[in-house]
Amino acid sequence: IVLTQSPATLSLSPGERATLSCRASQSIGSYLAWYQQKPGQAPRLLIYDASNRATGVPARFSGTGSGTDFTLTISSLEPEDFAVYYCQQRTNLFTFGPGTKVDIK
Amino acid sequence: QVQLQESGPGLVEPSQTLSLTCTVSGGSVSSRGNYWNWIRQYPGKGLEWIGYIYYTGGTYYNPSLKSRPTILLDTSKNQFLLKLTSVTAADTAVYYCAKDLDGANNYFAQWGQGTLVTVSS
Numbered sequence: 001i002v003l004t005q006s007p008a009t010l011s012l013s014p015g016e017r018a019t020l021s022c023r024a025s026q027s028i029g030s031y032l033a034w035y036q037q038k039p040g041q042a043p044r045l046l047i048y049d050a051s052n053r054a055t056g057v058p059a060r061f062s063g064t065g066s067g068t069d070f071t072l073t074i075s076s077l078e079p080e081d082f083a084v085y086y087c088q089q090r091t092n093l094f095t096f097g098p099g100t101k102v103d104i105k
Numbered sequence: 106q107v108q109l110q111e112s113g114p115g116l117v118e119p120s121q122t123l124s125l126t127c128t129v130s131g132g133s134v135s136s137r138g139n140y141w142n143w144i145r146q147y148p149g150k151g152l153e154w155i156g157y158i159y160y161t162g163g164t165y166y167n168p169s170l171k172s173r174p175t176i177l178l179d180t181s182k183n184q185f186l187l188k189l190t191s192v193t194a195a196d197t198a199v200y201y202c203a204k205d206l207d208g209a210n211n212y213f214a215q216w217g218q219g220t221l222v223t224v225s226s
Binding site for chain 2: 054
């Protein structure tokens with residue numbers, strides 16, 4: 001299963017809303033996760049099963065979607081949210097999308 | 106909170122075997138229901154899942170790696186190991202060990218810091 005993420009880069013200002021997309025090449029139900037990665041760090045699990053926040057993840061992060069189309073929304077960007085975001089599916093093997101970089105405008 | 110730490114050589118020669126160890130603290134590799142994973146990240150930033158070992162010792166590997174990886178448990182040292190045979194420059198990457206999310210297997214909840222392995226002569 002191939003995951004496609006868009007856009008590749010999202011340039012926004014702190015306080016703005018970020019909307020990231022992940023599309024699967026075939027239906028994966030709700031078996032999708034989102035990760036955040038900052039330079040020099042390992043990825044951090046944010047969302048699993050499309051919409052469940054992992055422990056300690058702020059409420060400004062939310063995930064929606066099912067089937068082939070998924071969205072990660074950051075309601076109001078904080079300075080620490082500028083990073084690369086990856087989606088990952090677990091329906092057929094475990095594959096990651098290519099990432100969306102959220103950078104400061 | 107479980108913590109993981111990778112260790113191993115940073116440089117491996119082409120055609121040799123890459124060997125890495127993940128040391129687990131704050132939990133046991135024998136804990137019921139847990140999957141222990143190896144994941145790598147290429148210099149271009151793409152992520153690839155390599156395989157996992159279940160707490161029972163059962164394994165599952167990414168078919169794209171064509172029988173090259175082996176993952177082992179060492180319960181006496183609370184570690185799990187990755188061996189990847191016949192490496193080439195294409196295996197140059199940061200290698201992460203990771204534990205799955207309790208209650209929602211095969212999402213990666215805890216990660217090591219990663220170790221860069223370069224394949225070069």
